[in-house]
Amino acid sequence: MTPDDDRGAERGPQGGLLGRALAAVLLMPGTVAFLVPWLLRPDGAAVRSSGLLVLGLGTAMLLWCVRDFYVAGRGSLAPWSPPERLVVVGLYRYSRNPMYVAVLSIVAGWALAFDAAALWVYAGTLGLAFHLRVVHGEEPWLARTHGDRWVAYQAAVPRWLPLRFRQAPLP
Numbered sequence: 001m002t003p004d005d006d007r008g009a010e011r012g013p014q015g016g017l018l019g020r021a022l023a024a025v026l027l028m029p030g031t032v033a034f035l036v037p038w039l040l041r042p043d044g045a046a047v048r049s050s051g052l053l054v055l056g057l058g059t060a061m062l063l064w065c066v067r068d069f070y071v072a073g074r075g076s077l078a079p080w081s082p083p084e085r086l087v088v089v090g091l092y093r094y095s096r097n098p099m100y101v102a103v104l105s106i107v108a109g110w111a112l113a114f115d116a117a118a119l120w121v122y123a124g125t126l127g128l129a130f131h132l133r134v135v136h137g138e139e140p141w142l143a144r145t146h147g148d149r150w151v152a153y154q155a156a157v158p159r160w161l162p163l164r165f166r167q168a169p170l171p
Contacts, residue, residue: 024078025066032126033062033103037110040118051113058105064090065099086146088153094162096153100130101160134159 068090069075073083077099091098104127111119142150 024076024081028077029062029099029103029106033058033106036122037107037119040116040122041110041114042116042118045114045116047113048115049113051109051111051115053109054112055106055109058102058107058109061091061098061102061105065092065102068092069099086142086149086153088157093157096157096159097130097134100134104130 066077068087069077069083072089073085073087075081075083075085091102095101104123107119107123107126110116111123139154143154146153
């Protein structure tokens with residue numbers, strides 16, 4: 001089995017990875033997608049249920065991605081404990097960055113729920129920051145780390161959102 005092979009991942013990671021994974025979720029997307037938007041919400045604003053639906057969908061997507069990083073990738077979303085294996089299961093079959101899409105969905109859900117311009121500006125700023133991080137940091141690292149498997153995955157799966165939802169043939 002190669003280091004980035006996702007077969008046999010159902011055994012689950014060993015050691016203190018679960019604690020590191022949970023801490024990373026609370027620290028990073030917990031702050032970016034929940035704490036900051038909560039602090040930016042307008043005082044006394046009525047809550048729109050449509051926004052809560054988007055927020056809930058984004059949260060479910062985020063948790064699914066975190067689980068796939070932990071189980072299939074044997075790592076976490078934290079830079080200090082990245083997945084050992086290239087994660088190509090679940091939502092990663094449709095987008096190379098579904099965790100970022102999930103976080104942006106959560107923030108958009110907050111913006112819709114509170115009808116808050118400041119939250120839309122925050123979402124746009126996050127989107128730009130995520131794009132720059134992916135293009136200039138994560139993708140070059142993935143290419144160095146996973147080589148040909150990354151190249152094949154990159155060719156088969158779009159960076160952000162698919163134009164149509166179909167399961168891409170993966171390497």
